[in-house]
Amino acid sequence: MGFLTFLLKRLLGLVPTFFGITLISFFVMHLAPGEPMSLQADFNPKMTPEMRQRLRAQYGLDKPLYVQYAKWVKGLLHLDLGRSFSPDRRKVWDKIKERLPVTILINVLSMVLILVVAIPLGVRAAVKQNSLFDQVTTVLVFLAYAAPAFWVALLLMLFFGIELNILPVSGLHSLMGYEQMSFWQKVLDWARHLVLPVFVSAIGGLAGFSRYTRSSMLEVLRQDYVTTARAKGLPERVVIYRHALRNALLPLITILGLSIPGLIGGSVIFESIFAIPGVGQLMWSAVMARDYPVLMGNLVIVAVLTLLGNLLADIGYAAVDPRIRTGLQTEE
């Protein structure tokens, strides 16, 4: 019961936060110079002033800002994100929806890759603190972190795509003959195309996660219960992976919760480089074109996911860590 009220309270608390986010974003967005017609109309000799006014009226930009915001909120309550201001005038949700799957796929794969590589790396670095291995991995992950993604991507393309000619340079699947492929051939085709983008989007994240695991692990290894476990005569492997690692991973739950919005965020850099039609590119062009409805639509999704991610992290933390759970109960 106590947990349910806690949940309900937290959920209710999210509502004003959510509208606060949209309100501030809406007004800040309009502070940026220029208007949605800019790209179509600026410096276009064929564009007459009347046409410009007409377009403004069609987009509702001739109304005061608060009216525009109210209209937008009204649409949102009906789950209608409106129509894009770009010449295609498509529904915002349609534009985002068609790009979500590939963005989520790549981000989930890259998150899995990060976890699979970073956790063992961090653990080993912590166990062998200050060893050669620790120092080498530190240098390597920071190099990976510091290297510009676009540069790494281009090098990899050049090497695997052109020199060795074993991987495609860009795109999501083969240009010709894709429709005739069997299911497994299609999977293989996708996999070949996704190797480089997933790798490139993961290498930046490796540094953070492995460092985090390392420091958290170091913390835990100093705890009394680890000494106890060792004193009991348990094998070192069991001490580290069963007793220490489990506790060391607790803070990672928070980080994972916070990464949820990132899963749909996409990245304009690797999406542009690998010519992947993801959310990142949509957002980028929406910012450049001042396509307010698309920006707001994407923002709504990111805001909801951020808030939910936070909430889930809190809940997940409570769920796995008895100390927090009991602490919660004794407080009440």
Add this chain to the structure above:
Amino acid sequence: MSERVFRSGRRFLQLFILLSGLVVWSLCQCPNGWAAGQEKPAYGDAIVVGSIGDASNLIPMLATDATSHEIAGLIYNGLVKYDKDLNLVGDLAESWEIKQGGKEIIFHLKRGVKWQDGVPFTSKDVLFGFKTIIDPKTPTAYAGDFLEVERADAPDPYTFRVVYKEPFAPALSSWGDIVVLPEHLLKGKDITKSPLARHPVGLGPYKFRLWKTQERIELDANPDYFDGRPYLDRYIMRIIPDPATMFMELKAGGLDWMGLSPIQYKRQTDTPFFKKNFKKYKYLSFSYTYLGYNLRHPFFKDKRVRQAISYAIDKKEIIRGVLLGLGVVATGPYKPDAWFYNPNVKRYPYDPEKAKSLLASCGWKDTDGDGILDKDGRRFSFTVLTNQGNSLRDKTAQIIQYRLKQIGIEMKIRQLEWTAFINDFIDKRRFEAVILGWTLGQDPDIYDIWHSSKTGPKQLNFIGYKNKEVDRLLVLGRRTFDKEKRKEIYFKIQEILAEDQPYTFLYVPMALPIIHARFHGIHPAPAGISYNFIRWWVPKNEQKYILP
């Protein structure tokens, strides 16, 4: 970084798309020889074209971006089009008559032409397109030319008549592919929500096949095309936002056709691999870059100052440094191979001494010995604005900065994001000088950029140029249909602009397409290379993509 890529990307895209320039010569050694032209053209194969940006809307009047028009140009047709020598010829129109001293145009349409869904094309489709484009509810950027129309009607299915309020010379060319729409699919519907935006139905050589947003657009040959079926079975446009990736795709065999940057053209494609597999072309693009002065500013009111700056800038040096020689000096607002280009206007060769003496004659002298000229206690120091991310303009600015320093003028460079640049600086006239470029049309009319009535907010004569004689000639040029008389008028305008130097005209860059060597039938002409795209073909034994 990304901003840079984005902007310069758009630039190259423009160069690449505006294929209507003049091919000066082809550099290729043509391994298969032009003898190939004697072979019988074969049907089949596909061409894969790289584009930096995705299309936005495939109803031409609703789109303003180059990619949309590139695709729509293969799907739709107009009443008239420009031929390979940039003459207006009939497309859907068999012929036309100009009456009432240019006020009335009567088009006689071709018979037996069908929309790609099988419905016959008639003059009603043209009338419908016209009514749609002038409809205030249609969000189009192209209504301007059509608002000059007094009335239009379709007396019979193969005749379309339009009457203008006054003779309007650019009118004829406006009846291109932007204004012909399938009435049977659009009548009574909201054009902004029409499925045609993503699944167009046209009259042209290619039919729409599929469009995956931000990924690719595919078109299939239209076997019933009224001007003969195209040889290439399929046209595929791949959207690759990053120019470096696009170049690698070209190398990896994933692309057949893209626009190169000067460095790619000169250095990176100068390898045996490219010479064997590709052909490169170059021709002057329909655009120019300029240094424009705010003529309201006290520094630049005097034309001698502007002339002095023009003398102080070595334009050939800019072309060598920025374009690697792949461009020519601009002397006015037209490219040198246009029929209305005047080659005999006043030129401003690099001459720093002349620049200095001109400045001295206006009272600009270095009295305090700090190396910068001054007059009435004011130093000759100004800021030039340019848009962020266009590396060509950035480098141009730096070279100019260096040269002006030598004659005692301090020029600072400031780069701004495009929208902010236009809205906060250009529109509010808060600038001293700018480096920008104009894209040119095939018609010499430049009323919107130079007429003194166009200096208002959001209008294009933002530098505030006012010259009564130019005003008169610009109006006259719009009213005159005779080609020779128009030529004289625009020759005179160029002379005045060259004398006044409201801009220092810098350079006309070249378009630099590269195309896979298996394609035959590409014959460079003043209009560029794509004018006969439907006649390009690949010999059977060289075809790469076998379509089912």
